[in-house]
Amino acid sequence: MLLHRRIYQFLIIYLMAVGCLLLIKYGFNLSDYVVPGVDDILHTAGAEYRRYFTDVMNTLVVAVLGQIISIFMAFLVGICGRQATWLGSFIKVAAYNVQAYPIVAIAPILFILLGDGLLTRLLIAAMICYFPLLLSIIGIMSEPVADIEHFYRVTGRLRWQLEVKVRAFENLSKLTTVIAGSTTLAMAGTIVAEFIAANAGIGYSIRVALYQSDLAKILVALFLIGITLSVYQGVLELFGVLIRRTWTGK
């Protein structure tokens, strides 16, 4: 259900955007060179979909890996930063300040230092989705669930593992939403990295299409990115629902 909804939503938005583009084309009588016609778009799709699909998969793999790294890091730092100690306060302040800086702006430095390979793309993807995730996880983990934790605290049973478990359980919906939402950030981060300097992935293919001023290729790439992302997010949400059902018994 969630998966279907995601795909429908994307298709509606995508078709509306393409429709608007075509309206502009025919409204202002623009040439096929500026905005391609429907035939051109379909022809390009037929010719390029295999290559672009492989590129999207390449990008998605990097994005997923980056997302996994950032989820792991965000939980690690979020759990350490949840406490009202000086370390916790330091981590929170540092996270709030660092996230205010546009991470993508330091991407060129990474390319200079690490080259244009997989590692740089992975690092940028992880960094872009890490800070919003961290802020959400710190927020969830630092908020006591007093009506549940009280008993364990007064009877000396509240170990950090139990505290984290209680807070994660009580905020399961928020956590799954944040993690599913961070997929877009990871994908955006990877595409931006590929767009800047990498030599693989759909971002790189879009850059090539841009140099060729081929809007049809860009539209096909955008369609494949959108549909892949919708399916992946839908799968993540389904996974979240399954975890919630198993854990809560509802």
Place this chain on the structure above:
Amino acid sequence: MRLQVKNLTLKYPETNNHVFRDLTFELKTPGFNAIFGPSGVGKTSLARILTGDLTGFSGQMTHQGMMTFLYSYNLERLPGWSSVGKHLIKVTPTNRHDRREALVNVFGIEDCLQQRFSQLSLGQRNRVNLLRYLLQEFDLLIMDESLANVDEITRETILLKVKAMFPKTHFLYISHNVVEVAKFCNDIVVLRGVGRRPQSTIVAGQDARLGQEIDPHKMDRTMLEIVNASS
């Protein structure tokens, strides 16, 4: 075992109003004693001071022979990831499994054990929550409206049986229900508000026991005393 509070004064930071000013009382005997008073008079604040959860007060508090204080309240929840029965087993100290079974029977929650906490009624939730406290090691258990959502008959059964099971333990029962405190409690600390002198009065309750009949006239007199003391 004795609990003595002397000249307790408390003012919340950044406010001019006192919650307590020279509050003094003493509870000498174990069993069910109560804190009674209108809303906002400081019953929960007093409980939190006793358990050490609230600081910033002045005055003396002595509790001879009492080491472990527990505070339970009616809004507490159990985590929802497993059944009530599993949670109760997990929080039962190794030598208290018989007590757990006896209490489950007294509290009438046998049917709830397979369910999750969120699936229970408010009354069942109150009972399950209080039960897990009774399984712990404590010298004083403060019950802040702990059975507020339980029906009167079940509440009476529970209170009388708990009193019989824990005759030497201190309980501090916080309630707005004048009939309940008058009937079941021994000493009732009536909090009268910060502007009154003295700020608290102790009224002797009927301290009903299992199988004991309460004289209705004595009961009426106790209730009148409580109401007069608090008004």
